[in-house]
Amino acid sequence: MDDLLLPDRYKQNDFFICDVFDSFKDDMASMEHPVFSLSKKPDHRVLVYESNGNSIKIKPSYTGLATILDKDVLLYLASSLMNAKNNREKISKTVRFTSYDYLIATNKGTGGFQYKQLQEGLERLKGTVIQTNIKTNGVEVIEEFGLIDRWKIVKEGTKGKAVAIEVTLSDWFFNSILGDSVLSIDKDYFRLRKPTERRLYELARKHCGNQVTWKIKLENLKAKIGITSPTKTLRFNINKIAETNHLPEYNISIENDMVMFTRKEPPKENNASGQLPCD
Structure with a gap:
């Protein structure tokens, strides 16, 4: 199975994943829509999702939408901030870290390409904008914000190698840290080769959580993943993943276009239920 995953380059600690829309208390459905592009090529689409009269619009900059691989920066920052917060250290929206530590923590190489x-990922994170309209009790609030507010890279030496990174988080992201709106994720998430596999793991982690099983119709899963390829392609890919069984933490299976995620092992918190929620 190791050839299906990227090499485990370094020994890592557990990380945390931030649920993007947890700050919108009355719009829980919007958390389930894909925000990050799964394309490996520049993606200049404007994505629009609607649920229960509320809408979410994701707009790219000239460099394209932020990708699910760019999201590793946010996972790293969430992990760092939660670690500091749990240790009762003071945290702020502006975080300074070394590029080397980030690359090691997220299982990346440390060459010039990385x-x-x-x-490039910081550019896309800064450029991607989310616009929401939330309707509550007859009042509509339209809001627009970026994935991050600003970034800075400090370089030194004749080759201009990045030494330090400084990122200022947007309010929505920082508020999710203050509110403990995070979920732990398996470190092998960073070894998943394909963007779709990462998105499948995220969905399993969010929806299955500590339950024994999560079931969802294939068409609904396709919408949550955010792909435009034919349904038959997704069906084929899920069957292949079911054969290899290499997703961290979760098994995946499909029967009659009903996709089922089940935990490989009981959660650390012993409160799993046997219910089978369907979407």
């Missing part, structure tokens, strides 16, 4: 990818 440093270039990091900068």
